[in-house]
Amino acid sequence: MNAPFKAPFKAPFKARAAAALADPVLKTAIDRTTGNAERKRAAALAAFPEFEAARARGQAIKDHVIAHLGHYLEMFERNATARGAQVHWAGDDAEARAIVTRICLAADARLVTRAKSMLGEEIGLPHALADAGIERVETDLAEHIIQLAGEAPSHIIWPAMHRTREQVAELFKTGHQPPPAAEDPATMVQSARRVLREKFLSADIGISGANFLVADTGATCTVTNEGNAELTTTPPRIHIVTAGIEKLVPSTAHALALLRLLVRSATGGEMTQYTTFHAGPKRPGDADGPEEMHIVLVDNGRTKMLADEFREMLRCIRCGACMNHCVVYRQIGGHAYGGTYPGPMGSVLTPVLDGLAASRDLPNACTMNGRCAEVCPVGIPIPTLLRAWRRRSWREGLEPGPVRAGIGLWAQLARRPRLYRLATRIGLPALRLFGKGGWISRLPLAGGWTDHRDLPRPAARSFMDQYRAQQKARK
Numbered sequence: 001m002n003a004p005f006k007a008p009f010k011a012p013f014k015a016r017a018a019a020a021l022a023d024p025v026l027k028t029a030i031d032r033t034t035g036n037a038e039r040k041r042a043a044a045l046a047a048f049p050e051f052e053a054a055r056a057r058g059q060a061i062k063d064h065v066i067a068h069l070g071h072y073l074e075m076f077e078r079n080a081t082a083r084g085a086q087v088h089w090a091g092d093d094a095e096a097r098a099i100v101t102r103i104c105l106a107a108d109a110r111l112v113t114r115a116k117s118m119l120g121e122e123i124g125l126p127h128a129l130a131d132a133g134i135e136r137v138e139t140d141l142a143e144h145i146i147q148l149a150g151e152a153p154s155h156i157i158w159p160a161m162h163r164t165r166e167q168v169a170e171l172f173k174t175g176h177q178p179p180p181a182a183e184d185p186a187t188m189v190q191s192a193r194r195v196l197r198e199k200f201l202s203a204d205i206g207i208s209g210a211n212f213l214v215a216d217t218g219a220t221c222t223v224t225n226e227g228n229a230e231l232t233t234t235p236p237r238i239h240i241v242t243a244g245i246e247k248l249v250p251s252t253a254h255a256l257a258l259l260r261l262l263v264r265s266a267t268g269g270e271m272t273q274y275t276t277f278h279a280g281p282k283r284p285g286d287a288d289g290p291e292e293m294h295i296v297l298v299d300n301g302r303t304k305m306l307a308d309e310f311r312e313m314l315r316c317i318r319c320g321a322c323m324n325h326c327v328v329y330r331q332i333g334g335h336a337y338g339g340t341y342p343g344p345m346g347s348v349l350t351p352v353l354d355g356l357a358a359s360r361d362l363p364n365a366c367t368m369n370g371r372c373a374e375v376c377p378v379g380i381p382i383p384t385l386l387r388a389w390r391r392r393s394w395r396e397g398l399e400p401g402p403v404r405a406g407i408g409l410w411a412q413l414a415r416r417p418r419l420y421r422l423a424t425r426i427g428l429p430a431l432r433l434f435g436k437g438g439w440i441s442r443l444p445l446a447g448g449w450t451d452h453r454d455l456p457r458p459a460a461r462s463f464m465d466q467y468r469a470q471q472k473a474r475k
C-alpha cells in the first residue's frame with residue numbers, strides 16, 4: 001500500500017510550469033475540476049444572498065482571533081486538557097514531526113491511518129512516518145489515489161485533481177488486490193472502500209488535521225464528505241490531531257459561521273456530509289472513541305507572520321477558491337508551484353515556509369487580475385501580499401542581474417520625464433521594426449515573453465503625442 005513518498009518536484013518553477021503546459025492530459029484534468037468548482041460556487045452564492053455579510057463576519061472572526069491569539073491558545077489548551085486530551089506545542093515542522101513520530105513509536109504503532117490534512121503535508125509527516133518504518137494509509141479517496149501514485153497533493157481540496165478517471169483506473173488495477181471489476185467510478189470507489197475498510201479496523205493510530213480548534217470547548221473540528229475522518233479517528237486506540245495555530249476560533253458558533261463560507265467556497269455545497277467535533281478521548285460509558293487524544297499545535301512561521309505584512313494570510317480557511325479561479329493555476333496545475341500549497345494562496349505562503357530565495361518566482365507568476373481576492377471568503381488581499389513579496393525580493397536583491405538592470409534603467413527613466421519622452425521617441429519606432437501585421441512575435445532579449453505569446457506592435461505615435469495633438473486641434 002505504501003508507495004514511496006515523493007517530495008514536491010524541485011526543478012526551477014519555470015521548468016515545472018513549462019512541463020505542465022506541455023501536458024494536454026493535465027490540462028483536461030484541471031479544466032474538468034476547476035470549471036466544475038467555479039460553476040458550483042457561483043450557484044451556491046446565487047442562493048446565498050447574505051454572502052457579503054457572512055464574509056465580513058468571517059473576516060472579523062479571523063481578525064479578532066489573530067489579534068488575541070495568545071489568549072485563545074491558552075484557553076484552548078486549558079479546555080482541551082480538561083477534557084483529557086494531551087496538548088503539544090511545535091515551533092517548527094521538524095519539532096512537529098518529532099512529536100508525532102515519538103507518540104507513534106511509544107505506542108509501538110505499526111499501522112497509521114491518516115485523514116487528509118494539508119498541515120500534515122506542510123510538516124512532512126508522510127515522509128517522517130515512512131522513515132520511522134510505520135505503515136501510513138491515506139484514507140481520503142483522492143489522497144489514496146496519490147499515495148498509490150507516490151505523489152504530493154496538487155490542490156488543497158482535490159489533491160488528485162491532476163489525475164483523470166482513466167489514469168485512476170490504471171492505478172487501481174495495480175494498487176488494489178484484487179483489482180476493481182470495472183472502470184466506472186462506482187466500481188472503483190467500491191474497490192477503494194474495500195481496501196480501506198480493512199485498514200480502518202486494524203490501525204493502531206489515526207491522524208487527522210483540524211479545520212477549526214474551538215477555544216471555549218477545547219474541541220477540534222474536522223469536515224469531510226466521505227466520512228473517512230470519522231473512521232480514521234474513532235476505531236484506533238490513539239487519535240493524533242495536527243493543526244496550525246491559526247485554526248483557532250472562540251466558540252462553536254464561530255466555527256459554524258466560518259463553515260458556511262468554507263463549504264460554499266470549496267465545493268459549492270451548503271454543508272459538508274460530515275462535520276465532527278472531537279472533544280477529548282473516550283470517557284467512561286462512551287461506546288467508542290480513542291483511549292488517548294493528542295493535539296499538536298504547530299507554529300512553523302505563523303507567529304512571525306503575525307508581526308509582518310503577511311498577517312492577513314493567517315485568515316485563510318483553506319477553501320481553495322483562489323486556485324479554482326486563478327488563470328495561472330488553471331494552466332499549470334498545483335505541482336508546478338513546487339511547495340505544499342499551490343495557487344495564489346500558496347504563492348504567498350511558500351516564501352514564508354521555504355524562504356523567498358527558493359521561491360521568488362511564485363509571487364511573480366501572477367497577472368494581478370485580482371480574481372483571487374474577489375472570491376476569497378475571508379477577504380484576503382492576495383495581490384497586495386504578492387506585491388509585498390515582490391518588493392521584498394527587490395530589496396533583498398534576489399532578481400537575476402539582467403532583470404535588475406532592466407527595471408533599474410526603467411526606474412531611472414520614469415523619474416526623469418524628459419529623458420523618458422526622449423527614450424520613447426527613439427524606442428517605439430525601433431520596436432515597430434520588429435512587428436508584422438500588428439504583432440511582434442520575436443524580440444531580442446525578450447524570449448521569455450515572445451516564446452509563448454505575441455506583443456501588440458506599438459502605435460506609430462505615443463498616447464501623449466496623440467493627446468497633445470488632440471488638445472492642440474481643439475484650440
Ligand code: SF4
Nearest residue numbers: 316317319320322376
Ligand atoms: S486565500 Fe482565501 S480563497 Fe484562497 S484558500 Fe485561503 S480562504 Fe480560500
